[in-house]
Amino acid sequence: MSGHGTPIPMTSRPCGPLKGEANVPGDKSISHRSLILGAMAVGETKISGLLEGEDVLDTGKAMAAFGAEVINHGGGNWSVHGVGVGGFGEPDNVIDCGNSGTGVRLIMGAMATCDITVTFTGDASLNGRPMARVTDPIALFGAQSVGRAGGRLPMTIVGAKDPVPVRYEVPMPSAQVKSAVLLAGLNAPGKTVVIEKEATRDHTERMLAGFGAEISVEETGEGRVITLTGQPELKPQVIAVPRDPSSAAFPVCAAVITPGSDVLVPNIGLNPTRAGLFTTLREMGADLTYENEREEGGEPVADLRAKFSPNLMGIEVDPARAASMIDEYPVLSVVASFAEGETVMRGVKELRVKESDRIDAMATGLRLNGVEVDEGEDWWIVKGLGHGNVPGGATCASHLDHRIAMSFMVMGMAAQKPVSVDDGSPIATSFPIFEPLMGGLGADVVRD
Secondary structure, eight states, X not given: OOTTSSOOOEEEEOOSOOEEEOOOOBOHHXXXXXXXXXHHBEEEEEEESOOOSHHXXXXXXXXXXXXXXXXXXXXXXXXXXXXXXXXXXXXXXXXXXXXXXXXXXXXXXXXXXXXXXXXXXXXXTGGGSOOHHHHHHHHHHTOEEEEEXXXXXXXXXXXXXXXXXXXXXXXXXXHXXXXXXXXXXXXXXXXXXXXXXXXXXXXXXXXXXXXXXXXXXXXXXXXXXXXXXXXXXBOOOEEEOOBOHHHHHHHHHHHHHSTTOEEEEEEEEOOTTTOHHHHHHHHTTOEXXXXXXXXXXXXXXXXXXXXXXXXXXXXXXXXXXXXXXXXXXXXXXXXXXXXXXEEEEESOGGGGGSSSOHHHHHHHHHHHTTOEEEEOSSEEEEEEEOXXXXXXXXXXXXXXXXXXXHHHHHHHXXXXXXXXXXXXXXXXXXXXXXXXXXXXXXXXXXXX
């Protein structure tokens, strides 16, 4: 599937129990960072379990364009021969990041303190997303940027010739912005400090430390203060990418709402800054258990078993949890449709500026399928109908957003009537094996 080509309408029909093992792809966040930090290290970084979706492949192409040697050995095994911190060369062509907000923002940060000029573009969805949240802080290092109105792609960035370290307080909870500033700080002399009032996913901090950077994290009255010493020589690593909890969300949520289901998702990353959905589902009464808990590569990992849960209850989701599950709210809203009572989600304004306006996209689609939704700028409420009572039967717009498309496919598995999306092609950006994996569990998802 391709998020850049002909639309692929898809339909999910009510199905029997979902059973078996769901081997979801590698973690997208860690996959992006493995390629970027591997390119900034000196020597060969070896990666296994890399997510080979379009988003990550676009990041790999970008690292090659900057001069790193990026090799696909097959089976999710890759190697990156890096050029060192500050060693990026100027690419010959425009860097196309496809659908990936994570990819483009992290790459902008990584090149912002190199003396090169780079033009970035993406697909229609990415070119509509705000980039000022990254171009503003990298300007403090000395980088310059020129883009379309509203700080949108295509955009050209002129890296800082003589970068200076910065102290930056992230104005919104965003791991992408935090990570962009830290990656820019790698090639600035002295100490770069990033302050975040709300903790966001911390893969960048963990991986920087693993690659040998001098980095510290301190909880203070200001918030979470991250201090990075610039211009280190990063050491190449051997990285086993855990499986993506954001991708696991779809078979897990499908199992929870589909009668008779029992699905095991092995080797899931359970970084506490990423696992908010699973905590929330348990609070709603979902039958989720962790098996074989362990640590791999500095990240907590377990096998997650999800079973059909007929007595789900609506809850008020803790707003402090939003940053740890921001990508999972669309599929959570589907689960909430099958719960009894209202599920209230607050502090989620970031959903308005993802691949699509995810609150609007999900609220519109849920209503078309017979579920009542209230919404505001940074909140929404799904009024659950209880198990077996969700009508379904509608075709929903995916808005070039992979998570919207997959969420409505999950809804169709347990609704009274099939649920369709106008375009399932963006699913390839993060979960290229979604259809065969769900089909192998017993789902009935077809291309129309």
